[in-house]
Amino acid sequence: SFSFPFSLPTFHSSTFHSSTFLPLISFSLSSTLNSAAIHVGFVVMQLHSRHFFLLVFFSFPLYVVFALTSDGLTLLSLQSRWNTHTPFIPLWNASDSTPCSWAGIQCDQNLRVITFNLSYYDVSGQLGPEIARLTHLRTIDLTTNGFSGEIPYGIGNCSHLEYLDLSFNQFGGEIPQSLTLLRNLTFLNFHDNVLTGAIPDSLFPNLNLQYVYLSGNNLNGSIPSIVGNWSQLFHLYLYENEFSGTIPSSIGNCSQLEDLYLDGNQLVGTLPDSFNNLDNLVNLGVSRNNLHGPIPLGSGGCLSLEYIDLSFNSYTGGIPAGLGNCSGLRTLLIVNSSLTGHIPSSFGRLSKLSLLDLSKNQLSGNIPPEFGACKSLKELDLYVNQFEGRIPSELGLLSRLEVLQLFSNHLIGQIPISIWKIPSLQHILVYNNNLSGELPLIITELKHLKNISLFNNQFSGVIPQSLGLNRSLVQVEFTNNKFTGQIPPNLCFGKTLRVLNLGLNQFQGSIPSDIGTCVSLQRLILRRNNLTGVLPEFMRNHGLQFMDASENNLNGKIPLSLGNCINLTSVDLSRNKLTGLVPNELGNLMNIQSLSLSHNFLEGPLPPSLSNCTKLNNFDVGFNLLNGSISSSLAGWKVISTLILTENRFTGGIPNVLSELESLSVLNLGGNLFGGEIPSSIGGWKNMFYSLNFSDNVLTGQIPSELKNLVMVENLDISHNNLTGSIRVLGDLSSLLVELNISYNFFTGPVPPTLMKFLNSHPASFLGNSGLCISCDETDGLSCKESSSIKTCASHSSSRLNNTQIAMIAFGSSLFIVFLLLGLVYKFVYIRRNKDTFDTFAEVGTTSLLVHKVIEATDNLDERFIIGRGAHGVVYKASLDSKRTFAVKKLTYGGCKGGSQSMIREIKTVGRIKHRNLIAMEDFWFGKDHGLLLYRYQPNGSLDDVLHQMNPAPALTWEVRYNIAIGIAHGLIYLHYDCDPPIIHRDIKPQNILLDSEMEPRIADFGLAKLLDQTSAPTVSSSFAGTIGYIAPENAFSAAKNKASDVYSYGVVLLELITRKKPSDASFTEVGSIAAWVRSGWNETGEIDSIVDPMLVEELLDSDRREQIKKVVLVALRCTEKDPNKRPMMIDVLNHLIDSKTKQSTVSLD
Structure with missing residues (x-):
């Protein structure tokens, strides 16, 4: 018997013509349903001579099967290579006569397929070579699916193709040379795949491309100079690849170019002067490369430019005055780019400028008063430069200004009263300057003010008593100034205040009682003032995490409500007059x-x-x-x-x-x-x-x-x-x-x-x-x-020795000689055997028996006991007995003299650090060219092992992951705030998070980066930069680290816990980082189903659990903000993580 995989229509014998029989049989041999066709053909031929009616009956279904057009059969053949995870996609019906009504398909009047659009259908698999048969295609759009494999070479056979979009997939391999055959192609989008190799030179001469998106891949080589032949090009996106070499000046020939993004590559050389020929250019991005030399922009036509990002390069010279001619400019970013000199006064002509960020350079001189003419400016970031002089009062003319960041400069004088009159002002950060003066009463009228950070200046006078009536206040930091008077009441009137830092001033009077009822307050610092009276009652401050009221004149009892x-x-509360x-x-x-x-x-x-x-x-x-x-x-x-x-x-x-x-x-x-x-x-x-x-x-x-x-x-x-x-x-x-x-x-x-x-x-x-x-x-x-x-002490006895004493001395001397000989044998047999490990104990710093036992247990650090290799050395496993197992880290000094006093003192400092979530050092030894550090072995390995290395991968419940995140946060808080001086880890990553038998995390290698800096040869750059993928953006070209660097790394680890994806995962190539990938997915849907580890999907069915995970994702995204000043402190991170378990808590990206 034979059954068809689809229904048969009603049969009318009058429609049958026997002349069609043989062609149908021959066609069936080349179809995708070969087995069914051959089977039917065999039955018909056996019955032909005796039962013509049966011939007709069986041949008609055969006719129906192969009435589907060749394009339809090709699509079915393509479909056979795919998997789809979206059940609501209509199935392509093989019994249709044409595919023109199928989902994602459009045909021309001749029933030939011209549009192939499966975008966002969640299809995975490969795009087969059969695509070459769809020769009339004009549009291919497969964006945002899971296609993998190489782009088929035969796609060049689709000679009518105008639009090709394969973005947001996993296509690999090289860009096929056959694309040069697509003479009608105007739109090419391969964004966010894993393509490798160079851009084919043949891609450029013969095509009429207008939109090219190759960003977010692993493409390398140089940008072909022949790109200048694309005279009709509007968009060229090559960012987040591995392109090297210089930027070809021929790009200046692309006279229609509007968008040019080359960010995040390895480009060198200078910016071409030919950029000034691009009169239609709107958006230009070349950040995060290795560019140098002067900035040539502004000498030609730039009236169309609206967005410029030149950040994170190493330019020479200053900012060209010609940029002031780019009158359409809305965003200008030149961050951390070695700029010197002054800001040109011509910037005053940029009336449409909304965001200006020139932070982290070596700019000097005065802040130009001409900024006052930039009426559209919302954010002005000039922090971490060398500006001097006074803040110009003309900034007060910026009626739309929301963010003013001038911290860490050499500014003097007062903040102009006009700035305090800007009604839209939300954030003013001017700390670490030499500013002075008093806060005007008008500051209380800034209803949108959230963050006012004035610490480390010379401000004086009293704080306006009505400042607290501002309902938006979140952060007030006035530490280390000369403020006097009383602390204003009602600073927490809006129930949004999180940080109140008033330490190192001259405040008097008592602490306002309402501080004790501020439910939003997390950090309270009042130390070293002249405060008197009693501590307030703390009735509802469940969110308070850090409190310092030391070095005042507070009296009375410690309130029980604390x-x-x-x-x-x-x-x-030290150094007060507390009693009871x-x-x-x-x-x-x-x-x-x-x-x-x-x-x-x-x-x-x-x-x-x-x-x-x-x-x-x-x-x-x-x-x-x-x-x-x-x-x-x-x-x-x-x-x-x-x-x-x-x-x-x-x-x-x-x-x-x-x-x-x-x-x-x-x-x-x-x-x-x-x-x-x-x-x-x-x-x-x-x-x-x-x-x-x-x-x-x-x-x-x-x-x-x-x-x-x-x-x-x-x-x-x-x-x-x-x-x-x-x-x-x-x-x-x-x-x-x-x-x-x-x-x-x-x-x-x-x-x-x-x-x-x-x-x-x-x-x-x-x-x-x-x-x-x-x-x-x-x-x-x-x-x-x-x-x-x-x-x-008496040097000798006055009495003569008797015979017994002489005998005892002789016996003792004999014993001494025996032990001396045994010692020499030990030295030449045992110590010489181990001389590669123990050069001398003169430089050791400890003669611990434990070290000897560890060396014996590992057979003199034999390679078979190695359990890991890392940035800080080789790690061995030493099992002394059933209850004692150690991890032994061997450090190689490089060109440094081992066992120096500074090294010993540093390792002792590290060794003193004890915390439940930090790996405690058990012992150490220093030789001439290497040292040993002993730690307790952690049975569950590292977080990296659990997330990525173990096979099969262990199932990690959300509760386990959450507890790991909490534990790491506790450990970092201790390093940042409870160590004196604070310790910056500088290399937070899953490999440095070890897990004990209860899956409790313990941070390893803290303090070792600083130690190894001491041990490196003086001719080698010794600053340990961290691990790629976990390094904060501001440290990409600098080894200087601070607490914000660790917060960023922690955020990456947190995202890795949630997604079970490494920061180097190929899916992040287009967006540049795991944080950007998660942020992109979040912004598109506001949900986390496509972000989290598939092993957590079932737990998302619990609405409470889903909400908690969403909140933790938001915490991680805040930790990975590109601007370090927008990242929370680790204490705040821990608080948000703890609060994520409560339904009332909220976390946002604001």
């Missing part, structure tokens, strides 16, 4: 990381509830009147690194619980009433990298021998106690010890030779120990006379 601010991560108890309610601050209450008059015990603050990293209550025991408060502080309790009245012994605080690096218990002996458990504090202070207590007993395990400690103060016995154990600490004070105890015996350098430089640190002495022959140049503060 415990309501559950999102606080940092509180500093430390509130038990502070134990509610589950997210607190830094709490400083020092230099007040607080009393009573520390509340046990503080043990709930498990994220606490820095705790300082020094110089108060606190008392009682401390052990119960410390139990939960597993990540504490700095603990300062100095100058209080704490009693009891030094608690053993301190040995459980594995991250502790600074401990100051000085000036209390701690008694008893120093616990032997002190030997377990292996992470005590920096400072240990037990001074001014009533400690007794001897120094425990376990103290020698603290080989990394720099500052040790045990003075003014009742300690006794020898100080020999302190000699083992001398290699890295910087400061030592053992004065006023009851120590006896000789001073170890290794401590004589401290006795020589700071003899007072040894005073008050009458039993100490020195041996003159071990003073390393220090004579007994010079050390008169300490007596000389």
Whole structure:
């Protein structure tokens, strides 16, 4: 039996002609339904002689099948290569006589296909060679699908083709040479594919192209000079490729050219003078190349120019005055391009100019008053230059101005009153200048003002008391000026204020009570003023994250309501006159990381509830009147690194619980009433990298021998106690010890030779120990006379040795010789075998047994133990036993002398940093040409492994991804705000995010970029720039990094978590970055279905989960703003991420 894949029409025998039989059979052999046709043909021929009626009956369906035109059959053949994910696309019906009514198809009067349009149909697969059969095609539009493979060479056979759009697909390979046959082609769009190779020279001479879009690919080579032959060309888009060489001057022959975009390539040389011949040019973009030389624009006709972007190049000279003749100009961007000189006064003729950005150059002189004539100007960005003089009052004539950014220049004088009268003003950022004067009352009438940043200037006077009535205020930053008077009330009247930074001024009076009810406030900085009165009640400040009211004259008690601010991560109330108890309610601050209450008059015990603050990293209550025991408060502080309790009245012994605080690096218990002996458990504090202070207590007993395990400690103060016995154990600490004070105890015996350098430089640190002495022959140049503060040890005994003593000496000498020989054997057998790893311990900085064990476990760092290679070195896995596994990073110094004191000090600084979301260093070793850093091995590898390397890829729920994002944010906040000085990571990427057994993220390699800068050869550029794809745009040509750089990198990682796409993914080639790709998809649809990892699609069915992911996407896009000043701080990022779980929260791109 035989069945057709479509319905049969009613049969009328009168329509059949037997003469059609053989041609139909022969045609069927070349059709796409060969198997069906041959089968039917066979049946008909068998029945021909006996049953003619059956012949007719079976031949008619055959006639129907092949009544479809050849163009239709070709389309069906093309369709057989595709997949479509859009179920509502009408199926092409094979039983139709023509394809002219099919979706996306149009025909001419001869029923030949002339339009082939499947744009936005979500079709994937390949465009087959059958396309060559559609010879009458005039339009091919396949934009925004998933086509892949090469563009078929046979497309050149479509000789009538006028319009060819294959944009937003995955076509690869080279541009086919056959396109030169398309003499009628006027529109060519290959934008956003993965095409490679050069532009064929043959593409240009014979075509009449008017619109060419080849942007967003991987095309290379030079731009052919023959492009000038396209005399009818209107648009030429070549941006975001890998073109090199110079810009051909022949482009100037394209007299009709309107749009020319060459941004984001590797072009060199100068801008051609022939650009001035392009009288019809409207838009010109050449940013992000390697261009140099002068800017030639403006010397010819440029009246049509509306948009110019020349940013991120390295021009010489200044801005040409001729640009002022481009009277139609609306946008001019020349950012970070090494410009010098003055801004031409001719710019005053640019009456249509809306956006002018000349930031991050070396422009100097005065800001031209002629800007006042630019009546259309909405944004003026001149920040980070060398402008001087006063801000011209003529800027006040810019009635449409919304953004004025003049920060980081050398401006002086007052802000003209006329500027404060601009009704549309929203953002005024003039910080880091030398401006002065007072804020006028009229500032309160700026109803749209959102951001006013005046910090680091010389402003004085009072802040207008009605400033807070402005409902739009978001950010007020007046730090480090000379403001006086009282802080205005109602600054949060509009419930939009997020940042209030008034530190380092001369404000008086009390803190307005309404600050305590500002629900939108996230950062409050009032430090170093003359504020008095009590702290306000904090009733509804759940969004408050950072609070600093230190160095004032505040009094009264710490309000219990401060415990309501559950999102606080940092509180500093030090150096005030606060009294009363430390509130038990502070134990509610589950997210607190830094709490400083020092230099007040607080009393009573520390509340046990503080043990709930498990994220606490820095705790300082020094110089108060606190008392009682401390052990119960410390139990939960597993990540504490700095603990300062100095100058209080704490009693009891030094608690053993301190040995459980594995991250502790600074401990100051000085000036209390701690008694008893120093616990032997002190030997377990292996992470005590920096400072240990037990001074001014009533400690007794001897120094425990376990103290020698603290080989990394720099500052040790045990003075003014009742300690006794020898100080020999302190000699083992001398290699890295910087400061030592053992004065006023009851120590006896000789001073170890290794401590004589401290006795020589700071003899007072040894005073008050009458039993100490020195041996003159071990003073390393220090004579007994010079050390008169300490007596000389007896050089020999006056009595004669007896036979037993002589025998003991002889026996001891023999043992010494035996051990000496064993030592020599060890040196020549073991150390020589490992000499490639250990050159000398003289430069090591540690002689840890752990390092030896790691070397043994990896068979002298054999290659089979390598688990990774990165920018900072090779990583080995060392398993010591079932419970201890380490990752060993081997650093190669290049041309630097290994083990320098600066390197050791730097690595010690890094080693002191302890946080739950940072990889803690366990130990280190430095040799002559390389060093070793030891970390705990993380069983789940890196985030890059989980996202991209593991096969099969593990399913990551949104909750897991969200927690990873939160953890990374916590780690960066600690580096940025809780380290002193702040640490910029400079290379945030998934490879540097390690995951422990609970999938908790831990940031690796922080601080190593700076360390490696020290170790590079002096003849080599040593600044570590980061990893391509994660580098902030402002750092593309500069290695200088700041917090905003890390925020950008974090945003890229966040997008990578959401999309599971690498920043180098080919789909981003056209738009330039993963952020631009996501932003483009967002702007088009406002939805995230096409953005997120397909593994998350099911979770999008939950409306609450969908909304949360959308909010996190918006956070990531804010982090990846091109302008670093528009990026949020990491503290703000964390707050937005936390808020994304609440239905009421909002995040926007504004």
